Amino acid sequence: MKTFSSIKQLLNILSREQKLISEIFEKRKVLAYKYDDALEVLEYNEDKLRILIEYAVLRENGSFLELDDQFLQFFEQILEVNEEINVSYINENLQSIRQNILYYLQENSESRRYAYLRQVKSALRKTGTIAIRNVVDLKRNIDNTFKNEPNYQVKKAKLEHLDLKRNDISTLISLTDNLISGDDEQTFFKIAADEELQRIILNLKGQLNICRHNLIDAQKQIIEYLNRLRSQSILVEKIRQLKYLKDQFELRTKTNIVQVLGAQNPLLFEAKPAYALKLSLDQLQVDDASLELIRKVQARSRSGQRIRQSVADTNLQDYLETGAELVSQVNLEEVKNSFLAGSNNLFDFLESYDFGMAVSFADRLTIYCQLISQYDTQFRLTDQYQIKHESEYLLIYPL
Numbered sequence: 001m002k003t004f005s006s007i008k009q010l011l012n013i014l015s016r017e018q019k020l021i022s023e024i025f026e027k028r029k030v031l032a033y034k035y036d037d038a039l040e041v042l043e044y045n046e047d048k049l050r051i052l053i054e055y056a057v058l059r060e061n062g063s064f065l066e067l068d069d070q071f072l073q074f075f076e077q078i079l080e081v082n083e084e085i086n087v088s089y090i091n092e093n094l095q096s097i098r099q100n101i102l103y104y105l106q107e108n109s110e111s112r113r114y115a116y117l118r119q120v121k122s123a124l125r126k127t128g129t130i131a132i133r134n135v136v137d138l139k140r141n142i143d144n145t146f147k148n149e150p151n152y153q154v155k156k157a158k159l160e161h162l163d164l165k166r167n168d169i170s171t172l173i174s175l176t177d178n179l180i181s182g183d184d185e186q187t188f189f190k191i192a193a194d195e196e197l198q199r200i201i202l203n204l205k206g207q208l209n210i211c212r213h214n215l216i217d218a219q220k221q222i223i224e225y226l227n228r229l230r231s232q233s234i235l236v237e238k239i240r241q242l243k244y245l246k247d248q249f250e251l252r253t254k255t256n257i258v259q260v261l262g263a264q265n266p267l268l269f270e271a272k273p274a275y276a277l278k279l280s281l282d283q284l285q286v287d288d289a290s291l292e293l294i295r296k297v298q299a300r301s302r303s304g305q306r307i308r309q310s311v312a313d314t315n316l317q318d319y320l321e322t323g324a325e326l327v328s329q330v331n332l333e334e335v336k337n338s339f340l341a342g343s344n345n346l347f348d349f350l351e352s353y354d355f356g357m358a359v360s361f362a363d364r365l366t367i368y369c370q371l372i373s374q375y376d377t378q379f380r381l382t383d384q385y386q387i388k389h390e391s392e393y394l395l396i397y398p399l
Contacts, residue, residue: 002054017042017052024058024067025075033065077133085137085165090172093127094179101188117192124200127176128207134169135214138162142218146225156229163222170215173208180204328357330367336375339398346371346379346396347388361389372396 004010014021020041024033035049038058042048052058056068067075097120104116142162149155179185180201189201245251252258261269284290339349350364350371359367372379384395 001056004055013051013055013057017048017057020049020052021057021067024065025072028067028072035060035063035065038065085134085141085162085169087134087165087168087172089130090127090134090169090176093123093130094172094175097123097127097179098185101185104192105188113192117197120188120192121197121200124180124204128204131169131173131176131211132207135211135218138166138169139214139218139221142221142225146228152229152233156226159222159225159229163219166215166218166222169211173211173215176204177208330355330359332367332370332374335367336371336378339371340378341398343398347386347393351388365391368393 004013020038023041024038027033038049039046049058053060057071058065059068066072100116100119100123104113104120107113107116142159145155145158145162149158180189189197242251242255242257245254279290284294335350335353335355338353339346342349347368350368351361372381378399380397380399382395382397385392386395387393
């Protein structure tokens with residue numbers, strides 16, 4: 001495995017193959033990005049793909065490709081889409097802070113003491129950033145787990161595991177607060193106090209305060225989601241029991257469902273109301289047709305007879321005509337024989353041919369095309385063209 005010799009080389013390779021790296025990153029959860037698909041993206045330049053593999057940007061897994069863990073974690077952390085909550089980073093930073101404080105107090109060289117102070121400042125900055133990022137990831141994972149996990153048992157286990165992560169983050173935040181505000185390390189913070197360190201500590205305290213409030217909200221959210229799951233499971237279990245009793249025809253005898261439903265009075269159980277249509281008195285006074293309909297309905301209700309519907313007249317003689325329509329047609333076989341008997345080209349022949357009826361120039365063009373399509377084997381087709389009446393045609397002669 002090769003290693004990058006400079007940042008410039010690293011950035012050049014990542015920039016050059018950014019399209020492929022972006023696609024694999026977007027499909028990182030599918031784990032089904034094929035080697036052939038990567039070649040297609042790189043326009044089948046296998047050398048470029050082998051470079052990414054040799055420098056451990058990509059890793060082969062059979063016939064599939066995936067991003068290496070260090071690049072995957074780097075992209076997820078920078079883009080803030082990481083779903084893994086790793087509280088060990090905070091613990092490592094706390095240990096690093098304590099060690100560098102100890103080295104600072106024991107060191108006599110000013111240059112080395114300044115180097116240890118810089119490492120303490122860097123670790124304090126990273127601690128606040130990592131704490132906020134873990135809290136954000138925690139809240140996002142809680143929502144995604146409750147809304148997207150289909151399995152009840154897995155959903156419950158994940159929420160309980162996230163609650164443990166929340167407790168770990170809360171403990172580490174308390175340890176960080178004790179480190180910068182407690183009595184153990186106050187000697188260092190008094191000796192090494194400068195404007196930048198004080199600003200970093202104030203900013204860190206603000207970040208820790210924000211994390212505490214968000215962890216309280218996350219705890220409430222987890223409790224609410226677990227209670228919902230518990231109530232849903234109880235409801236589903238009761239529905240299953242009712243379904244079993246119904247299938248066994250024991251629902252009425254072994255339950256009080258009749259009494260429970262009888263005590264309920266929801267709108268769902270009400271019959272659909274039907275309202276009578278009230279006619280307008282003003283319309284009835286001026287509309288004779290409405291009055292006639294009312295009389296027919298009244299007569300039918302009294303006699304019990306159905307009103308006969310009027311039937312249309314079946315005499316259709318007036319719509320039938322005995323006239324005949326004549327359609328003129330051209331005998332293509334006769335026209336072809338006449339053309340073969342002569343020596344003129346087909347277009348000029350048709351232009352002067354007597355069809356025995358009026359034939360327009362457009363119809364003669366149609367006949368020209370029909371003759372070529374049906375009898376082309378009996379004609380001699382040349383490579384010469386002429387134009388007449390804004391129409392270009394091929395010179396065709398008899399064989």
